[in-house]
Amino acid sequence: MLRFLSARLLATIPVVFGVTVAVFSMLYLIPGDPVKMMLSEFQSTPEQIAHMRAQLHLDDPPWVQYGRFVWNGLHGDLGMSIRDDRPVTQEIEEVFPSTVVLAVAALAISATLGVTLGIIAALRQNTWADVTTMMLATLGISMPSFWLALMLIFIFSLYFGLLPAAGGGEPGQIGDILAHLIMPAVALGVGAAAIIARLTRSSMLDVLRLEYMNTARAKGLNGATVVLRHGLQNALIPIITIFGLQFGALLAGTVFIETVFGRPGLGRLVVNAILNKDFPLVQGGVLVFAIGYVFVNLLVDLVYAVVDPRIRYG
Amino acid sequence: MRIARGVWWGACTLLLVAVLAGAGLVTAATMGGTLTIGLDQEPPTLDPEASPSASTFQIIPDVTESLLYQGVDGKIVPWLATGYTVSPDGKSFTFTLRNDVKFTDGTPFNADAVKWNFDRIVNPNYKAGGSLGTVVGYVGTTVVNDTTVRIDFKDANAPFLAYVAGGNDAMVSPKATQAQPNDVNLKPVGTGQFIISEYVAKDHVTLVKNPAYNRRAPWSDHQGPPYVDRVIWKFIPEASTRVTTVQSGETQMISTLQVPAATLASLRADKTMRVDSVPYPGAPEIWMLNVKLAPTNDLKVRQAINYGVSREAFVESLFKGLGTAACAPLTLHTLNDPALCQAYPYDPKKAAQILDEDGWTMGPNNIRMKGGKPLTLIINSINYGNGNAPEAELLQGQLLSLGIDAQLKNQARPPWYEDNYHCATNGPILFLRSVDPDGLYFLFHSSNIGGNFNWACYSNSDIDKMLVDGRTTSDPAKRRAIYDKIEHMLVDQAVSVPLVDQLSVWVVRANVTGTKYNYSAYPIMTDVQIGK
Numbered sequence: 001m002l003r004f005l006s007a008r009l010l011a012t013i014p015v016v017f018g019v020t021v022a023v024f025s026m027l028y029l030i031p032g033d034p035v036k037m038m039l040s041e042f043q044s045t046p047e048q049i050a051h052m053r054a055q056l057h058l059d060d061p062p063w064v065q066y067g068r069f070v071w072n073g074l075h076g077d078l079g080m081s082i083r084d085d086r087p088v089t090q091e092i093e094e095v096f097p098s099t100v101v102l103a104v105a106a107l108a109i110s111a112t113l114g115v116t117l118g119i120i121a122a123l124r125q126n127t128w129a130d131v132t133t134m135m136l137a138t139l140g141i142s143m144p145s146f147w148l149a150l151m152l153i154f155i156f157s158l159y160f161g162l163l164p165a166a167g168g169g170e171p172g173q174i175g176d177i178l179a180h181l182i183m184p185a186v187a188l189g190v191g192a193a194a195i196i197a198r199l200t201r202s203s204m205l206d207v208l209r210l211e212y213m214n215t216a217r218a219k220g221l222n223g224a225t226v227v228l229r230h231g232l233q234n235a236l237i238p239i240i241t242i243f244g245l246q247f248g249a250l251l252a253g254t255v256f257i258e259t260v261f262g263r264p265g266l267g268r269l270v271v272n273a274i275l276n277k278d279f280p281l282v283q284g285g286v287l288v289f290a291i292g293y294v295f296v297n298l299l300v301d302l303v304y305a306v307v308d309p310r311i312r313y314g
Numbered sequence: 315m316r317i318a319r320g321v322w323w324g325a326c327t328l329l330l331v332a333v334l335a336g337a338g339l340v341t342a343a344t345m346g347g348t349l350t351i352g353l354d355q356e357p358p359t360l361d362p363e364a365s366p367s368a369s370t371f372q373i374i375p376d377v378t379e380s381l382l383y384q385g386v387d388g389k390i391v392p393w394l395a396t397g398y399t400v401s402p403d404g405k406s407f408t409f410t411l412r413n414d415v416k417f418t419d420g421t422p423f424n425a426d427a428v429k430w431n432f433d434r435i436v437n438p439n440y441k442a443g444g445s446l447g448t449v450v451g452y453v454g455t456t457v458v459n460d461t462t463v464r465i466d467f468k469d470a471n472a473p474f475l476a477y478v479a480g481g482n483d484a485m486v487s488p489k490a491t492q493a494q495p496n497d498v499n500l501k502p503v504g505t506g507q508f509i510i511s512e513y514v515a516k517d518h519v520t521l522v523k524n525p526a527y528n529r530r531a532p533w534s535d536h537q538g539p540p541y542v543d544r545v546i547w548k549f550i551p552e553a554s555t556r557v558t559t560v561q562s563g564e565t566q567m568i569s570t571l572q573v574p575a576a577t578l579a580s581l582r583a584d585k586t587m588r589v590d591s592v593p594y595p596g597a598p599e600i601w602m603l604n605v606k607l608a609p610t611n612d613l614k615v616r617q618a619i620n621y622g623v624s625r626e627a628f629v630e631s632l633f634k635g636l637g638t639a640a641c642a643p644l645t646l647h648t649l650n651d652p653a654l655c656q657a658y659p660y661d662p663k664k665a666a667q668i669l670d671e672d673g674w675t676m677g678p679n680n681i682r683m684k685g686g687k688p689l690t691l692i693i694n695s696i697n698y699g700n701g702n703a704p705e706a707e708l709l710q711g712q713l714l715s716l717g718i719d720a721q722l723k724n725q726a727r728p729p730w731y732e733d734n735y736h737c738a739t740n741g742p743i744l745f746l747r748s749v750d751p752d753g754l755y756f757l758f759h760s761s762n763i764g765g766n767f768n769w770a771c772y773s774n775s776d777i778d779k780m781l782v783d784g785r786t787t788s789d790p791a792k793r794r795a796i797y798d799k800i801e802h803m804l805v806d807q808a809v810s811v812p813l814v815d816q817l818s819v820w821v822v823r824a825n826v827t828g829t830k831y832n833y834s835a836y837p838i839m840t841d842v843q844i845g846k
Binding site for chain 1: 515548564697
């Protein structure tokens with residue numbers, strides 16, 4: 001297990017290295033003078049443009065700039081936001097927890113809802129329960145998350161006045177934060193839940209047909225133990241895979257949800273930075289997203305090893 | 315009889331007590347409380363001297379104060395200054411300051427603080443925003459004594475008083491600002507009626523009332539702190555969500571930027587709401603025509619476009635309740651000359667005639683041709699993240715009906731700026747807020763070609779001279795005459811297509827009273843009361 005863990009961790013290093021090269025290179029791949037673009041909103045003098053070029057060390061050779069980018073990054077310095085004139089690290093730190101909370105909540109909703117519906121559909125194959133749950137799954141996949149978000153706001157905020165429509169809640173007030181989290185997490189998680197439900201259903205159907213399931217039932221084990229311990233646990237590998245992939249989709253979806261609900265978040269931060277050509281902030285945000293995704297998939301691989309001993313000793 | 319009289323007096327006393335108690339209850343209900351306002355975007359900074367963005371100045375007028383104040387009526391009155399004098403040559407401005415003001419961190423407000431603020435704006439290590447344009451030709455500030463300060467310019471600077479009153483030159487605490495380098499962008503320390511107590515990035519900023527405020531602001535109905543305890547500005551970019559929050563009561567007031575005109579109409583009809591509309595000063599929503607690039611380098615084409623574009627259609631379809639038809643490069647609120655509106659009445663037949671006479675005859679696909687070339691132009695359209703602006707598409711449609719193939723170059727702000735600097739398209743659609751007709755200098759002086767904001771790439775030495783005269787003439791009547799003449803010349807030359815004089819529109823719940831606005835059309839919350 002330790003060997004497996006070490007091997008996976010070591011394999012992450014070249015991936016992270018590749019991400020930093022890609023993120024660093026984007027400054028050079030954009031046409032035009034990046035400094036003039038960044039300062040376009042301000043009435044900048046040639047001295048100010050030269051000052052910014054020196055501040056960003058843009059006259060140094062690319063490999064020196066890359067080395068500085070990585071070295072500073074390892075020390076928590078991702079430069080200064082051009083538009084907001086504040087450290088990129090600080091800006092990301094302010095909004096990152098909100099995105100993590102939203103993504104985790106959405107993943108929890110999608111996992112719970114998706115797995116539950118998938119199991120029901122598999123156990124009740126070809127019945128009304130199966131048809132209904134799969135119809136809901138199709139609806140969930142087809143519905144754009146931002147449309148669902150607007151519908152939830154209309155129903156629960158405006159019509160029933162139950163939940164707040166905008167913001168992330170007052171920091172430190174758990175109740176307020178949860179109230180502001182429910183609708184965004186549901187809007188974001190429903191699409192992933194639908195995909196997980198369909199995959200759980202097909203994975204469970206494969207497992208339920210296997211002979212050891214008959215053995216388990218013949219042993220007199222109760223239904224829940226048979227389905228969950230003997231069935232689901234062996235159906236989990238493809239489902240866990242989809243969790244990892246869906247996390248990436250959830251991160252992308254946070255942009256729409258954060259905008260519709262006016263929530264602070266990394267998605268909105270990065271999109272606004274792109275529109276404002278705030279390159280340091282774009283680089284920092286994309287780097288955090290990419291590394292986050294790499295480590296979530298590392299976690300998924302480790303969970304494989306926990307769930308399936310064959311992978312551990314393979 | 316005695317008993318009856320006693321009963322009568324008792325009843326009156328009881329009635330009087332009930333009325334007083336009721337009045338007291340009503341008065342108590344309108345004091346205190348929290349006003350939550352939905353804003354369309356988070357400002358890039360709350361430092362008034364650093365910001366290039368109007369969104370900063372929606373929030374900051376309650377926190378920072380300026381030497382002078384300009385109300386909706388346009389009058390400039392003393393605020394942190396008690397008075398001012400201008401030297402005969404118009405180059406020096408001497409302000410006498412109040413001696414009873416402290417910043418909310420306890421630092422005294424005095425001449426040194428004023429000098430520090432103005433020197434900060436021109437410091438090359440400081441990234442000033444719109445404030446830099448207010449101190450063109452700044453020589454320095456002299457502290458005459460603790461309550462007297464003189465600001466000197468290289469040349470006469472007549473618009474300076476309006477700029478000082480405009481918010482860009484609001485005073486921040488030198489001590490706190492130097493102690494909080496980056497946090498000045500989040501929690502600048504001013505002398506105002508409110509203090510910023512909390513800033514949650516991308517979510518909201520909370521202002522609490524300054525209980526030590528003991529003055530009467532120039533617009534206010536009372537002396538002392540504001541009536542409400544707190545104001546929370548929530549950043550809600552999605553227009554439909556923002557509208558929902560004011561309908562549900564989650565917010566009590568919203569900015570209507572990007573709210574469709576049709577939605578605004580339904581909010582107007584809602585008896586639980588009130589709509590405040592205040593005209594913006596400066597330039598209207600305007601299409602600047604690049605006079606250096608074909609075909610807009612042709613005066614006839616520019617005049618035909620002006621005859622052929624219906625401003626009324628813009629107002630009826632997209633800007634109903636959000637604006638009025640524009641006639642000139644300055645809004646009618648900034649310089650009111652109805653004669654400017656007679657220059658180009660909507661007349662598509664006349665437009666067609668001018669183009670025909672100019673050799674642009676209707677060709678195949680209903681696009682005009684001249685010498686085998688189609689009449690094609692490119693409009694530089696800014697993309698805020700929602701695709702084409704609807705007004706750009708409406709303009710494109712109107713031009714197509716004239717036989718002009720207008721293509722929209724839709725792009726984000728920085729490349730949009732780059733194209734404007736390089737005169738690369740036939741002109742952008744933009745608006746410019748300016749508290750003084752001097753805004754025309756930025757739009758049309760030849761020195762601003764390649765910079766901010768002469769994006770018509772227009773160079774006219776007579777106009778240049780008059781723009782300088784406008785800056786250096788102190789007499790208000792003479793200044794008005796100069797700018798009026800400039801406007802007539804610009805309209806005759808059809809350097810632009812003015813579209814809509816925009817209104818600052820806010821939807822407010824009916825139980826919220828006392829909202830006021832300054833000349834820049836930004837709201838002020840000092841007198842707001844929230845009723846039951």
